Amino acid sequence: MVWKGTAESKGGDYQVSxxxxxxxxxxxGLGVHDLHTQNLCLLMKFLHKVVSNADAPWVRWIHQQYKPFQDGFEPSKTATSSWNTLAKLMPLYQAITSVDVGDGKSTFLWHDDWTTLGPLHQAMPALFSHCSAKSITVCAALGSRALSL
Structure with a gap:
């Protein structure tokens, strides 16, 4: 234990919150790093490199292995725990970022913030609830005529 100098401690033994x-x-303060927050930040940085398709061998491998813009950033039983950890962070990543659509291949139609309305799943929840392709990209939706009525 840091504060008392013994292996066992009680709630009142700590002198600093x-x-x-x-x-x-x-x-x-003491400048101690909150490892949970630091780990979250580093994972988000890692996820950003995957989403922005950084030019690195490991990013290319992830795109070949998991096809995130084809299959979506979804946790699955067949994926590694590392992938599932990243996939679970995707909603947080989408909530704190905005997107320049570009060719639409890496912009998720429903979950990315690319319109003036914000993420479409929040702006149009009734429509989203009836959607069969919740992880579709803008490019795929326009190319497959998934948006036609």
């Missing part, structure tokens, strides 16, 4: 311990030294 975790919030203060994680504050920077400039703010009067």
């Amino acid at each position: 975790w919030e203060i311990a994680c504050s920077s030294k400039d703010e009067g």
